[in-house]
Amino acid sequence: MxxxxxxxxxxxxxxxxxxxxxxxxxxxxxxxxxxxxxxxSEVPTDVDHRNPVPAYSSDTFFTTLYNLFKNLASSGSQTKGEGEGSDAPGPISYYIYHSILVFLYLLMSVYRFYEYTYNRLKLRFLNLAYNPSRTPSLINSDVNKLPKIPYRLSAILNYKSEQEENGGVEGLCNDAAELTAWCLSSGIPNFSIYEYHGVLKTHVPELRRSIHRKLVAYFGTSNVPTYHIKIPHLNLSYAGSYDGEYGDGEDKPDIEISLLSVVDGRPTIVELTKVMSQLSKNHELSEKDINMKFIDQELQQLVGPEPDLIIMFQPYLNLQGYPPWHTRLSEMYWEPDNDEVSYAVFLRALQKYSTCKVNIGR
Amino acid sequence: MDWIASFPVTRHVLEYTKKQLCQVLRSGSVPQHVGFIMDGNRRYARMNKMETKEGHSAGFDTMARLLEVCYDCGVQAATVFAFSIENFSRSEYEIEWLMKLAKSKMKQVVENGELCHKYGVKIRILGNLKLLPADVRESLLEAQEMTKNNERAVLNICCPYTARDDITHSIKNIIARGYDPEDITQDLVSEHLYTGGVPKLQLLIRTSGVYRLSDFMLWETVDVDCDVEILSVLWPQFTPLLMLWILFKWGWNRTGRARRNKRLLENHGKDD
Missing domain, CATH: 1.10.12 (Lyase 2-enoyl-coa Hydratase; Chain  A, domain 2)
Structure with missing residues (x-):
């Protein structure tokens, strides 16, 4: 249609x-x-075509240590050639310096071990302290204390392998659903989920089921909030409603969820460039029309508006190919060494956002 | 502690230690391209009861010291966010001072350019130069012209720059050159950015505890290979030792994260 x-x-x-x-x-x-x-990139809809996705999971401390040794052993030969120029150290002094570095790396490993333990304990404690216990009013009272909340929230989630706790597609859907419920409880009307491979885009039915179940658990069966799932890249949208049936989507939903992946990032800008270059070749688009405002409007239509806050549920700050145009003034939040979606991180992100002051250029 | 700092040999010892530490870091993996968002000059000035312009001067000195450390450690390219297009909305007095600062410092760099000669730094001015006053533009371009034959390291000065303007500029350039639509790829867009031809950005450092990119190198920063480091210190308080620590931490993290990032990228071809 x-x-x-x-x-x-x-x-x-x-x-x-x-x-x-x-x-x-x-x-x-x-x-x-x-x-x-x-x-x-037509997304395959039948189950057989779904490729297994490599997991972006957390390594344990020991695998990190193992990698460290492996890399140090191999880096010796690689980096040796780099030291060109007059004051570059000779091969012997290079090995002396490198062995000092290896020693320092070992010290760092010990330090990181303590830091990791400390961070994990802190997170464990925070998770105990802030527990939403599936009650929207509790979340609401937490959020109501804040002077401002974001209008558009974005979360970067990572696919974990099936073997892990809360992993696989189901885990991802569960995390997404949980976040949706928290957003609804705190009154955030726009929510986008970024997952590098776009796993969620190919599993919309599972996602809808999972969101519905979560919303029932939070809000009760009598007044399940309405939601809309959008996949901007395929220009698809699904209305979520009572019992997960496809509603007609006439009235405005309580929350809009858009699913993003790496294709919405740089590849979309490239695609836009291609189209514009084709059009300008055919003299259908004049060069002076191409300006920042024009591109901004196009990308807003293709991907969506810029989020106010991006929460990353990952151990360190890395944007993983998030749409570059849309990260201009977004506040970013992550907890060091955290690798799970938890309410404490969500709330702390909102708290951090409420204190930040955006002053463009001034 | 004061007597140690004032003891005659101390400075030399510190200098020597710093150089040695740089050599140590150089023997491992070091980011090829580091970006800096120099935030907090004005707050620093306010905290120390200085004038705003003195804060900016202090910021410039910090930049010179940090760049020295970076190049000593083997960083190929550094990009600093000197002036945003949005900054034109600041008070006229401040803009005027910033422009004057840029002009005088560039002159200094060109005339007795220690940094440039010692490290063979090629200065490149990135951004929408049309927006600058003519005299400032000339002196910046002069510095770029004088150092253009240096090969060993690159210093990109973004003035006046915003990432969105950069991406727009790249797209416009591509369209103006009339590439075949089939040939337009991510790499082509990257090449046509102001930072084209420089190694890929691998570390972005932002000071003064602000968790935002503020329109700086967005295209480059979202790369899986690029880490972002946010420091709570103000820019003029950023010491070379802290820089060494960050580079060291980056090298250490790289060993552990390399595999993880590779795994994330494995599926990349399919997604495009």
């Missing part, structure tokens, strides 16, 4: 050969990019 609409719009905007307006070209570019993206 939406495809038909799109093609008619497309023809409509193409027909005025030279006297095109800015809005018309805007629409045109958007439609073309959407189409290209759908052609390029």
């Amino acid at each position: 939406s495809l038909e609409m799109k093609t008619t719009e497309l023809e409509g905007s193409q027909s005025p050969a030279n006297g095109f307006s800015a809005e018309a070209s805007q629409e045109l570019v958007y439609n073309l990019v959407q189409q290209n993206q759908q052609d390029v």
